[in-house]
Amino acid sequence: MERSRAVALVEEVLGRLVDGHGEWPLSLVREVYVFGSFARGALQPGDVDLNVEIDRDDRWRAWFIDAMTAGHDPYVRFRQAFVGRKRLVQFMFSGLDGADFPMTLLWRRGDDLNTALGRLAEIKADPDAGRAERHAMLPQFEGLDHWVSRFHREHFVAAIDSGAITVERVTLAEAEPRHLAHPVVEDHLWDRWPTTSPLYRAAGAVFAYLIDRGVDPAKLHLHGKDVRAGKTPYYAGFSLRYLRAMQWCFTDYGGREWIEVVHPTKRGDIHALRVLPASVEKLKELEWLRS
Template identity: 50%
Template sequence: MKRITAIALLEEALRNLDARKGDWPIRLIDNLYVFGSVARGASEPHDIDIIIEHDVPHEWAVEAENLRTAGRNPDVRFREPIFGRRRSFQVLCNSRQEKFQAVLLWKRGDSLETALGRLHEIPEDPSAGRAPREAMIPAFDGLDRWISLSDRKNIAAAVSTGAIQVDRLLLADGAVADRKIETYLLGRWKPTSPLYRAACAVASYWQTHGVDFWATHLHGEDTRDWQTPHFASFNLRYTRAVPVCLTEHGGVEWLEVVHPTPRGPLNCLRIKPGDREKLVQSEWKF
């Protein structure tokens, strides 16, 4: 997009924030930053990258967990009132992965005029382009916007040492033929939830590949047995457990549905152990 368009969209977003700053949960926001190509002054930014920093009181923590359980991203409660559903905005909440190059636009207590002034103080730089993404491997292509920098670094570093192998799958939608499995999944998620759709696709994949569903670990829970060599999770919520699961629990593979959606493609990273000793010794941070 042209820079003039990006600036106009940001002006509208700041006006929305100013108008709704007393609403729940918008009133929890402490700071709003822009980073990426817009912050660097690019004449034709690819998109508009935003960081929102907000307080996390108990009331919000409970609401956010309820939304996640229902298969919804709680960040949408901050994003949509300010940015609508425009795909031009890529919004991160309480993320520090790009903070070092971010420009503060608004902080709690600022007037609209102050925020707009900061926006227009960012100089245009025709030589600035889109910054290359850090810690990329082929499996991340097209998915990196949903994979945090820390996760990319962990996975890419482990791939480079041979500790793990990673490839990309596109999971197919599949009906769950087993009534007991279907009942189990419906006990965890509503049928309209993107997580239910992802879980059905994972269960179908396991069934096709001869995996006993009841000897698996699905999104933070053992389905039945404690010995679970097959693992799956969604939205990279449990990736901190990958080294332990693939080294101490006889782990065979980890399926990570990167961005479950109601209708879009179910892109999945398939992580398999390589050199388990190197995986144990890896500096896997979270």
């Protein structure tokens, strides 16, 4: 899109934020940053990338748990408050600490609209602006680096280089009715997520992937829960939420495989990382996601 259009979108976001900051959930917003091609001055940014730092109160914690349990995106309330149904602004939430790219502050709690618009005006167009350098990249992460942070990529690369694990990029097929009708699968999914949830779709794809390979789905530990009681040498997770547990799942619980659906969605390709243990001894020596 034209840069002028992108500027207008950011101005709208900032205006809505300042006008609505006394109301929940915008009252939780602490800072807003811009990053990506627009922040670098691109004349034709594909979209506008904003990072929103938020505080968390009891109401937010309850809302977050309820939304996640139902398989919904808890941040949709923020997106709707900022842009309604517009799709040309991409939001990241509380990503400042783990970001592997520069961010430019636009607004901080207490600022008025003119202050924020002044910071926006200081971001000048640059005809030579290109894509920023990405660090700790492997072919497996291409196209996924928006959801797999540099922090996680660096740990993956270190683990691969040490010979502790191997990582394969896979695209999971959509579950078919025969997969979802499997008694173990049907029983597990029945009350866990609604059928319209992207997590339900991701779970079905994981089950299908295992079933088609002859793996008993009862031997899966899926996104924090055993499918059935007993040994679960197969593990799967979504959005890297439980990835910290991968090391001891392999070293202490006899894990054979971990499938991570990086960004569950309601439609489109289901991208996943398939992680296999290569050396339990080397896995035990890793500083895996401890910082």
